[in-house]
Amino acid sequence: MKYGFVIPSGDARTVANLAKTAESANWDAIFVWEPVWGIDAWVSLTAAAMVTERLRLGTMITPISRMRPWKLASETATLDNLSGGRVILGVGLGAVDTGFHAFGEVTDRQTRAELLDEGLDILTGLWRGQPFRYSGKHYQVTECDFFPPPPPVQQPRIPIWMVGAWHWPKSMARALRYDGLLPNVLDANKQHQPLTPEAVAAMAAFIQANKPNEPFDIVVEGETPGDKPGEALAKVRPYAEAGATWWLEARWQISRDAAGLQIIEERIKQGPPIFSEK
Numbered sequence: 001m002k003y004g005f006v007i008p009s010g011d012a013r014t015v016a017n018l019a020k021t022a023e024s025a026n027w028d029a030i031f032v033w034e035p036v037w038g039i040d041a042w043v044s045l046t047a048a049a050m051v052t053e054r055l056r057l058g059t060m061i062t063p064i065s066r067m068r069p070w071k072l073a074s075e076t077a078t079l080d081n082l083s084g085g086r087v088i089l090g091v092g093l094g095a096v097d098t099g100f101h102a103f104g105e106v107t108d109r110q111t112r113a114e115l116l117d118e119g120l121d122i123l124t125g126l127w128r129g130q131p132f133r134y135s136g137k138h139y140q141v142t143e144c145d146f147f148p149p150p151p152p153v154q155q156p157r158i159p160i161w162m163v164g165a166w167h168w169p170k171s172m173a174r175a176l177r178y179d180g181l182l183p184n185v186l187d188a189n190k191q192h193q194p195l196t197p198e199a200v201a202a203m204a205a206f207i208q209a210n211k212p213n214e215p216f217d218i219v220v221e222g223e224t225p226g227d228k229p230g231e232a233l234a235k236v237r238p239y240a241e242a243g244a245t246w247w248l249e250a251r252w253q254i255s256r257d258a259a260g261l262q263i264i265e266e267r268i269k270q271g272p273p274i275f276s277e278k
Helices: 012-024 041-049 069-083 109-128 169-176 197-210 229-242 258-270
Strands: 002-007 029-032 056-059 087-092 160-166 180-186 217-222 246-250
Touching (some): 002 258, 012 041, 029 041, 041 056, 087 109, 160 197, 197 217, 197 229, 229 246
Parallel strands (some): 029 056, 160 180, 217 246
């Protein structure tokens, strides 16, 4: 089990400072969210890269449907080179209530799914380098030879973690094309259900059946008490035993002010609930 910390707020300097603290406290990664309008995720992660050496750097999540995929390809490849191969790209459709309407972004779910798929095709194609061309429903790309960036350090690509809806075949098939699953459990009426260790075990079996012997991450979010390591381990262990490979400490509801950041910093300093065998 590896451990990441989702930093829910703060400017780029704050993220950099918290990332440095996280590396010292033995976290494996930090993640930031990517708003429609707000503190830029890639500037924040770049600041974090400059003050850390081993910490992985990622997004939770990047909604590719509202982005220029070639711009995202440039940002991710540049940061992967700067950091020595430490980027993780978390992707999904995104939540439309985070500013999509205010800025005229596409909100239709089917169209966003099409843009996500085409955007990922372009992103991964550009990472492989030129010559590259693409013809899709929404995007057309012709070959170009003007100063492309070097490919990412990580090969065959920067790891892509995809939001996937468990029990929904099309969503799971999309996730399996990439490198990790950010699971949502939906019932027959598409209502969200709790993510249990039993559900994780079923996902792990499904993944093994469809991608046998291939590296693939299952990523679980939650909260653990940093001042009660035994209780924290008791919460994480069932997910690890079920097949989860990452635990992300995520406190999305915390106040986004100085008091909230102080709580986040204190929890980071307490470190993850590391198993003795790690």
